[in-house]
Amino acid sequence: MLRIIPLGGVTEIGKNMTLVEQDGEILIIDCGLMFPEEGMLGVDIVINDFRYLIERRDQVRGIILTHGHEDHIGALPYLLRDLDAPIWGTRLTLGLVNAKLAEWGLAAHATEHTIEAGERVQIGPFAVDTMHVSHSIPDGIGLGIHTRHGTIAHTGDFKFDPTPVDGRLTDFAGFERLGNEGVLLLITDTTNVERPGYVPSERIVGQTFHEVFQRAERRVIIATFSSNIHRIQQVLDVSAAHGRKVALLGRSMASNIEIARELGYLSVPEDTLITVPEIEYLAANQVTILTTGSQGEPLSALSLMATEEHKRVRIEAGDTVIISATPIPGNEDLVHRTINHLFRQGADVVYHPLAPVHVSGHAYQDEQKMMFSLVRPRFVMPFHGERRHVAHYARIVQAMGFPSDRVIRIEPGEVLELDGESARITGRIDGGAVMVDGLGVGDVSHVVLRDRQHLSQDGILVAVITVDRTTGKVVAGPEIVSRGFVYVQESESLIEEAKQRIHRELEALQEGDTTLDWAAIKMDVRSSLSKFLYAVTGRQPMIIPIIMEA
């Protein structure tokens, strides 16, 4: 029996990792990280629960990576700490992986096999064909995994760019060949299944740059993703063509450019890169600044420039700023805030969708149809999408004559069993999403998040008293400390009144009773303070009574 287990994704199914199991032998596809969802306060990143794999470490034959984005490679250090498995990936992907592992001191740990897209590799019992795919990072691949029960085609993150910047088309023929041989299951990237038509070519962006550069009279500042090497190539080329030098801002921008350049994925026109201090020696119309911060991240170079807080670069009136990205949902406010600040400082801001300065890395509807038609699978499992994408994908292939019940509707962690004829969900593995906060992996529980949520809304009030261990009489306090509740300097009388209430509460409780139940007293204090504070302020801070015995 063949088992497919899509993991990852708080909401996105199988985005970050998918397991293929045959006779207990496991192939891992990708090992990415996720970003915290709404409500995961203070959480830095989210990874999959690797317990299932760690318990079966002897059965893991290898990890194959489809491309070098964080949501596909970012959790490798967390997995490799506990599991020593060989890794397969293309040259750029492994270059990015190695930079990451080096930071974690895990470099020596990993056995790596470099894939040249188009070749077949053998990983345990699985022969795996690899097909080049276009995406918003170079050197992505799709997979054809040959199993005893049939072939699984996995698209990776893909689109069909007709005129890619590096001239490498998505490997239509490779996918079609799989289709001709017969595919049991297609696992396909449905991120953009809601958008009609085709993704415009990445070259469109280069043309827009060209037009913007032509009318720019002073500096051009471009913010984009540091992993979008083709975008960066176009920035370098257009700058060189217009007699501009390019200065880099942002740590990841510099390091990704270095990796891509070393490995031959980026060709830097001679004498084009300059350092930031060198900007000063050039005329404004000879300068391009390439920076991170396209998502309006508050501490990024672009945001700091927008608010005049950047130490080395100030926005000048007449500068042109290109935001070469779209806001990831949830970041719109931050991006718009940055754009407003830039306008305020006299810059001209060029942004999507007002100008075609960005294209997506994920196939649109017609590309989905094309992929489906090439592969013609028996079953299809949409990945890298939410339930709404699956529903939409099902509608599309149904309209193409495919039975809707052969579209697999699965949740992360569920197990799909295939025998070559039928496909059914038979259960789920232990685990789920694991939150990482600082050094802690999985130690932020829902209790902690609930408390953070509460604290973020109404703050906290701590009331402390010290009582005599033997008599039960109050010997110190009540002392009250609050944070995030009211502005303390203007609320002295409120706090004073709260203290009085605790006093009265304790006195009433102590009358005629010498055996005091401190737990019950704490509850009484909390409830009485809570009512009082709500009546006066309309807020419900977290209330923590502490009773010390001296």
Added chain:
Amino acid sequence: MLRIIPLGGVTEIGKNMTLVEQDGEILIIDCGLMFPEEGMLGVDIVINDFRYLIERRDQVRGIILTHGHEDHIGALPYLLRDLDAPIWGTRLTLGLVNAKLAEWGLAAHATEHTIEAGERVQIGPFAVDTMHVSHSIPDGIGLGIHTRHGTIAHTGDFKFDPTPVDGRLTDFAGFERLGNEGVLLLITDTTNVERPGYVPSERIVGQTFHEVFQRAERRVIIATFSSNIHRIQQVLDVSAAHGRKVALLGRSMASNIEIARELGYLSVPEDTLITVPEIEYLAANQVTILTTGSQGEPLSALSLMATEEHKRVRIEAGDTVIISATPIPGNEDLVHRTINHLFRQGADVVYHPLAPVHVSGHAYQDEQKMMFSLVRPRFVMPFHGERRHVAHYARIVQAMGFPSDRVIRIEPGEVLELDGESARITGRIDGGAVMVDGLGVGDVSHVVLRDRQHLSQDGILVAVITVDRTTGKVVAGPEIVSRGFVYVQESESLIEEAKQRIHRELEALQEGDTTLDWAAIKMDVRSSLSKFLYAVTGRQPMIIPIIMEA
């Protein structure tokens, strides 16, 4: 001298309130509330600082309301508590205002004057023409304010719907008449200036409803804004045409429908409304449920249905759910989460932009141009937009031959002075945005917000000791309580180690020193704990040392 002061808007200029001043006599246009920006944790709403007006209460001649949306009337109760000014508005607008004031016990307070769109009213020294405008709520108006220095045209929130549901077109002729007489300043709604073309007619949505109802075999559930009376009218009409009864969910839905119906803005087909329990007595294809929650608000009826937590209505397989709204930026995640849950429960979900189930209430680019061409002002002040909208508007009218320097670039609270010939920004009034949290108006300072931000990310740790007042010896504690930091049950050794550290810290400090500086000791404890906790957890909780003297 004529003074115009746009207020309101953390980012949106003049959205919620604009002041017109002539010889010290003040006309207030709108009095709305804003929603908290990113980072305003726990804040319920944001209003303008009314001090400027309250100090000049004898000079305020009246408040004129352009329409009944919360961002134009919602702050009235806060203003009217301190300022007794007469209010002008159309019938529906005043109906909604009265419901609001009644809740606040302010009803008797306000003197109200009902406007019939098209008429001229006199407010203090200002003759004010009123022109009907289409928007996403009925009975909106634009204004022509005649001052000694010239006429100010104010569009209100507007669009030019060619086939409005109630048959009332935006008053082209009224705006053109103003233009013919000469307009000094146009204050115009630029919310959608980034979108090319025209807003599709509201009737498009009715047609989509019709198509969806035709293929719906079971219940139809529609979520929309409760103030969008025309949308609601279409839901009622299409339901009646398809033999369905309509049940209402959500408090504001029921109350707005009642107000609109009473005032004649909504015509409910006979026997169409049913109560929620009556749903059970009807076949699934005879039921429409009209609900709030189109923004995915976690406690709304729709969200509760999506997560099977609603007490009275459960989603059934085969139900059709229409989200007749677009997510307000920042709400995408919540809306998508709701849609995913609905699909999971077997509903078919119809949402924007996959189907035309929503149109905007604000003019697109070509409508902006039309309004500008009708009014042909000497100066123009974009309102209800951010700086990026102002920049974009300037480009558009510049392309129409209008000098870009006559587009007023102003920030909320700044004062624009006009003398009929020139316009300049001469200063700003005191004030700004005031945050409302619970019953507190303006008592949440930036200190409180900064603390909430800190608490939300890493939580809090409180360390208490009680010392002998005379000897300085520790008589109780250290006691440590944490919330939102680590999961306490799994972190006992961490907390124990922290206690030991406080012990050692105190012992070291006390050796050979009897005059103890408790403030300095607190700082030492905080800094030493902070370093320790960061080294172990990678987190920086707020640390509050409390020293009690017994």
